[in-house]
Amino acid sequence: xxxxxxxxxxxxxxxxxxxxxxxxxxxxxxxxxxxxxxxxxxxxxxxxxxxxxxxxxxxxxxxxxxxxxxxxxxxxxxxxxxxxxxxxxxxxxxxxxxxxxxxxxxxxxxxxxxxxxxxxxxxxxxxxxxxxxxxxxxxxxxxxxxxxxxxxxxxxxxxxxxxxxxxxxxxxxxxxxxxxxxxxxxxxxxxxxxxxxxxxxxxxxxxxxxxxxxxxxxxxxxxxxxxxxxxxxxxxxxxxxxxxxxxxxxxxxxxxxxxxxxxxxxxxxxxxxxxxxxxxxxxxxxxxxxxxxxxxxxxxxxxxxxxxxxxxxxxxxxxxxxxxxxxxxxxxxxxxxxxxxxxxxxxxxxxxxxxxxxxxxxxxxxxxxxxxxxxxxxxxxxxxxxxxxxxxxxxxxxxxxxxxxxxxxxxxxxxxxxxxxxxxxxxxxxxxxxxxxxxxxxxxxxxxxxxxxxxxxxxxxxxxxxxxxxxxxxxxxxxxxxxxxxxxxxxxxxxxxxxxxxxxxxxxxxxxxxxxxxxxxxxxxxxxxxxxxxxxxxxxxxxxxxxxx
Ligand SMILES: *Cc1c(COP(=O)(O)O)cnc(C)c1O
Numbered sequence: 001x002x003x004x005x006x007x008x009x010x011x012x013x014x015x016x017x018x019x020x021x022x023x024x025x026x027x028x029x030x031x032x033x034x035x036x037x038x039x040x041x042x043x044x045x046x047x048x049x050x051x052x053x054x055x056x057x058x059x060x061x062x063x064x065x066x067x068x069x070x071x072x073x074x075x076x077x078x079x080x081x082x083x084x085x086x087x088x089x090x091x092x093x094x095x096x097x098x099x100x101x102x103x104x105x106x107x108x109x110x111x112x113x114x115x116x117x118x119x120x121x122x123x124x125x126x127x128x129x130x131x132x133x134x135x136x137x138x139x140x141x142x143x144x145x146x147x148x149x150x151x152x153x154x155x156x157x158x159x160x161x162x163x164x165x166x167x168x169x170x171x172x173x174x175x176x177x178x179x180x181x182x183x184x185x186x187x188x189x190x191x192x193x194x195x196x197x198x199x200x201x202x203x204x205x206x207x208x209x210x211x212x213x214x215x216x217x218x219x220x221x222x223x224x225x226x227x228x229x230x231x232x233x234x235x236x237x238x239x240x241x242x243x244x245x246x247x248x249x250x251x252x253x254x255x256x257x258x259x260x261x262x263x264x265x266x267x268x269x270x271x272x273x274x275x276x277x278x279x280x281x282x283x284x285x286x287x288x289x290x291x292x293x294x295x296x297x298x299x300x301x302x303x304x305x306x307x308x309x310x311x312x313x314x315x316x317x318x319x320x321x322x323x324x325x326x327x328x329x330x331x332x333x334x335x336x337x338x339x340x341x342x343x344x345x346x347x348x349x350x351x352x353x354x355x356x357x358x359x360x361x362x363x364x365x366x367x368x369x370x371x372x373x374x375x376x377x378x379x380x381x382x383x384x385x386x387x388x389x390x391x392x393x394x395x396x397x398x399x400x401x402x403x404x405x406x407x408x409x410x411x412x413x414x415x416x417x418x419x420x421x422x423x424x425x426x427x428x429x430x431x432x433x434x435x436x437x438x439x440x441x442x443x444x445x446x447x448x449x450x451x452x453x454x455x456x457x458x459x460x461x462x463x464x465x466x467x468x469x470x471x472x473x474x475x476x477x478x479x480x481x482x483x484x485x486x487x488x489x490x491x492x493x494x495x496x497x498x499x500x501x502x503x504x505x506x507x508x509x510x511x512x513x514x515x516x517x518x519x520x521x522x523x524x525x526x527x528x529x530x531x532x533x534x535x536x537x538x539x540x541x542x543x544x545x546x547x548x549x
Contacts, residue, residue, distance in 0.1 A: 004178050007041040007091050011103030027167035032065055034171050041091045043067040045083040079107040081115035106158040113159055118177050120162040121155035123148050188527050191505040192322050192350050192480045193372040194379045195521030204433035205426035217417035219432050226435045232359040232385055239409045240383045245349045245370035248382035250278045252345055252368045255394045255405035261313040266297040269323030270508050282399055293324050296475050299332045306340040314343040320351040320477045323508045327477035334362045349373055350479050354448050374520050377434035380427035451478045454519035454528045461532030479520055485513040500534040
């Protein structure tokens, strides 16, 4: 929503002269003129009284600012944000990120930070106490440099967003802030992770913690408990791992299957194939049953295979194949494998928290997922939920120390919530918040309802535009949908939708050109409708452009 810089507020715009006059800082006068030419409002905050300021400005030959406020008009002076607030109210600016506080003292930088404006510290002529920079012209070259370095260090410590040597750099700073505002303008990610997340989730990251801190360990334990409870009971435990989802899949396969055990992978997409690579690289004894990527895994084929090959000890499959959005029949596949006495491991990366997964009820041995899919957290943490018995058993089995589930499990449980190695503390705090948001929304029921509705609107909307999903309706998940690209150019489509505030996802099928739209994350039915409208607009505009070239 944030737009562009609308106001620049200058603290200390000049100095009172000995004869009661006012000497504006010449470079500020020039900056004001340049900013006003760009349509940006300018203001002074000052410690001079309002009456004095008025008198001074009336005799000023330069460009007067659009507004002036005196510290006497608000409580607290220049180190509190009230003068800035008055400025924002005067200009009708609702978002403080559309305003910049410019000054040469740490007090006004502190006020700018409290007001949540951008802050720009100016070294030249800074009157910071103890730094004689005000008289910089009178200093020798090395004295001046020393003084300016000291000022820079103070402003850095104060937390200024920008530190400039001289006011003439200000116009460049404004351009850079405008670029940042454009870049961070609201956009919706229709990708299946990383995805759009709530402000509260990102905001939760602002506290620094260390891995061994008791408070942090308590938060970690609460996350472990909540994750376990989403799909299982006390016979299970959650092992969080640093890294993306694949780290958890790799740890699950390599730690929860014994070296000599034969693994059967059911593969109908890229994530299934990724598991084959994991098994191959670690020298596992495995086989695969491969299926068409646009179809779910066939339970009949699994059953025949299990009957035929008694050596298979473990069956592994992906629940929602994010490659295409096909949802595999988790319950049926699990029941079959279990009826034949086999272990079941599930890649539930993109389905966890959006589909019901009753681990104890189905007797699923383990699943892997991550923070940045349907839990709507941030990337950097993955997890395995597994039967405690299996986690206890797999001691010293892992070929990888970092991905040793048993060792990590010991650390997290026996050591009261401690990660063995550096944990992504801020990402964990975000996950804690994401779990709270999940509850707040209404848990599984509410979340899947929203995703279903997102999915329905997208599929129906695109169908009306002649763009069809490549997976038939009963096998589509409400996580992500793959559409035939037809004669559309992906790069062009991507750019057009990005310009309209949506990030879409390329297809991953080799057989035909496709693109994908995710339905998960902090996105809502109205976003889906907006996307459909944008796409319709893009398609309408296309033929006319083709004619002109
Ligand atoms: C996202 C995802 C993964 C993990 O991928 P990373 O890039 O490692 O996060 C694994 N399996 C499925 C089905 C996924 O959707």
